[in-house]
Amino acid sequence: MPTRLIACLMSTLALLGCQLAAPETDEGYTIVTTVGMIQDITVQVATDRAQVTGLMGAGVDPHLYKPTRSDVSRIMSADVVFYNGLLLEGKMVDSLIRAAESGKRVHAVTELIDEDFLLEPAEFEGHYDPHVWMDPTAWAKAVRVVEQNLSEFDPDGASQYQANAQALTEQLEALDAYAERVLSSVPEQQRVLVTAHDAFNYFGRRYGYEVVGIQGLSTESEAGVQDIERLVNLLVERKVGAVFVESTVSERNINALIAGARAKGHEVVIGGELFSDAMGDADTYEGTYIGMIDHNVTTIARALGGEAPERGMNGKLSN
Numbered sequence: 679m680p681t682r683l684i685a686c687l688m689s690t691l692a693l694l695g696c697q698l699a700a701p702e703t704d705e706g707y708t709i710v711t712t713v714g715m716i717q718d719i720t721v722q723v724a725t726d727r728a729q730v731t732g733l734m735g736a737g738v739d740p741h742l743y744k745p746t747r748s749d750v751s752r753i754m755s756a757d758v759v760f761y762n763g764l765l766l767e768g769k770m771v772d773s774l775i776r777a778a779e780s781g782k783r784v785h786a787v788t789e790l791i792d793e794d795f796l797l798e799p800a801e802f803e804g805h806y807d808p809h810v811w812m813d814p815t816a817w818a819k820a821v822r823v824v825e826q827n828l829s830e831f832d833p834d835g836a837s838q839y840q841a842n843a844q845a846l847t848e849q850l851e852a853l854d855a856y857a858e859r860v861l862s863s864v865p866e867q868q869r870v871l872v873t874a875h876d877a878f879n880y881f882g883r884r885y886g887y888e889v890v891g892i893q894g895l896s897t898e899s900e901a902g903v904q905d906i907e908r909l910v911n912l913l914v915e916r917k918v919g920a921v922f923v924e925s926t927v928s929e930r931n932i933n934a935l936i937a938g939a940r941a942k943g944h945e946v947v948i949g950g951e952l953f954s955d956a957m958g959d960a961d962t963y964e965g966t967y968i969g970m971i972d973h974n975v976t977t978i979a980r981a982l983g984g985e986a987p988e989r990g991m992n993g994k995l996s997n
Contacts, residue, residue: 707832710756712767713740714957715811716787716820718967720760723824723842727835731756736959744769753777758831759784760824764796764808766955785827787820797879809954812881814854814971818847853968854884856991857975861885864984871978872909872921874932877954881974892931906931910938913946920949920981949981963994 709730711717717732724730733749734740740762745753750773753759759777761767763786767774778784788810795816796806810816825843829836861869862885869887871878876891890909912918913935921936923929932948939946952974958964964973972990979986989995 707757708755709758709760709828710752711759712761712770713738713955714965715817715967715970716760716762716824718957718965719787719817719821719846720824722846723821723839724828725838725842727832727838728758728828734956736956736965738956740766740955741768743767745773749773754780754782756782758782758827760787760827762786762808762810763788764806764810766808783827783831785823787823790819790823791816797883799876799879807876807879809877810880811967812878812971813884814850814857815884816880817967818850821846821850849968853971853991857885857971860975860979860984860986861887862984863986864979864982867916868918868982870912870916870918870982872913872918872935873952873954874922874924874929877924878952887978892935906934906938909935910942913939914942914944917944918946919983920947922949922952922978922981924952924954947981950977952977962996963992964996968992969994 706726706728709720709724709728711720711730711732713734714732714736717730721730731752733745733752734743749770753773754777756777759774759782761770761774761784774784788808791810793806796810798804798806811820821843825839828839832839871882871887871889873889873891876889878887878889878891881887882889890912892905892909913921921932923932929948936946936948953964953970957967957970958973963969972992973995976986976988976990976995978984980988987993
């Protein structure tokens with residue numbers, strides 16, 4: 679492997695960007711991000727000093743997403759690229775490596791998160807769970823990565839980036855406090871979160887919930903008959919009244935759970951649709967990182983017997 683490429687790798691696949699000077703133009707510079715959660719925090723930190731483009735919109739599954747020619751072109755022409763890392767964007771790795779080799783600043787927003795924090799589920803042996811944004815305290819570190827790298831790239835805007843990042847971090851602290859409050863209102867026995875795939879492990883650890891995904895960490899994995907039967911028994915034994923679908927994953931397996939529980943005399947309902955690997959529609963509150971987590975927290979708490987405002991922390995949820 680070329681020395682330059684090795685220098686641009688963090689761990690196995692997480693790339694470290696190589697420095698280029700910020701262009702002096704009236705239009706600002708260009709930033710490309712992968713998933714919407716990264717795009718949102720980048721927009722809030724950069725504001726009008728840069729043009730931020732996201733490659734994956736609402737309902738797009740990053741585990742399965744293959745970059746188009748247009749995506750590759752955007753990555754190669756960008757001044758700065760931010761991605762999640764931890765193999766979330768597995769099919770985009772080659773494009774990110776080429777961009778780093780060409781001298782682009784390519785950064786994993788998870789690069790400041792300590793390995794001791796990261797989860798390594800047994801079924802994903804050798805790789806960390808990439809869904810770190812499910813814990814707002816971890817995503818605050820992603821904000822820091824964005825701020826640091828934009829400040830280095832565009833020193834003239836450093837004070838603005840720092841102020842924006844501080845304001846956003848305070849909002850994430852308020853979000854975390856809200857989540858702790860409403861999720862703790864759910865009776866302890868009911869704190870079981872059953873979803874389509876294992877995207878909520880960091881969420882569960884942060885807020886004291888047992889998290890069970892029908893599929894594994896990646897939506898490429900498949901659930902078998904034994905997996906469904908095991909989860910049906912869990913629902914019946916724990917008297918769990920609600921399971922959750924995800925905006926980027928098929929409802930087929932969730933419906934099989936509901937049918938299986940009903941056959942054993944236990945009624946289970948769909949507690950709502952959660953945002954896991956993608957946010958809500960653009961130009962909506964749920965289409966922001968804070969809105970996404972607010973929606974998830976409020977939906978889970980209300981469906982499992984807790985107390986939460988119908989329209990969430992900021993009174994902005996659409997339903």
